[in-house]
Amino acid sequence: MIALASGLRVYLACGVTDMCKGMTGLAMLVQQYLAEDPFGGAVFAFRGRRAGLIKLLWHDGVGLCMLIKRLEQGQFVWPSATTTGRIALTSVQLAALLDGCEWRAPARPRRPELAG
Known part of the structure; x- marks a missing residue:
């Protein structure tokens, strides 16, 4: 587990990107696209x-850093192309993505309806 700053x-x-x-090459994609x-x-x-x-x-x-992660089973959830070519995530969403979990609509904790 890699600790991610909240901000x-x-x-x-x-x-899809050429892996x-x-x-x-990826830094050039960041600049150009x-x-x-x-x-x-x-x-x-x-x-x-x-x-x-x-x-x-x-x-x-x-310096530049690169992390590569391969899932042993399953696939990473990924959006198709948008007008800007990118979407912003929070550090919590990135952590869920790296765990191979659904990051777009995480399950919210259920609030109790009754106190007793």
Whole structure:
């Protein structure tokens, strides 16, 4: 489990990305297609055609970092393309995504209806 800061900016690159790309290629995608700064401290998530692998890219203030995660079973839930090519997530949603869980509509705790 990786601890994520609560104010962390996270962006999902919608649609399919070529998973042969490394850090430099993904950073160029962030600049050109997502119109974001890959060195600004935000985390960018990419998924390929096979839905069991994702790559995360971020700059930690010293250098570019990349995390690759492959699910042993199942697929990562991913949105199709949007007009901006990206959607924003919270750090909690990213943690759910990395666990292979549904991140779009997490189950809310049920509120008790009666006190007794």
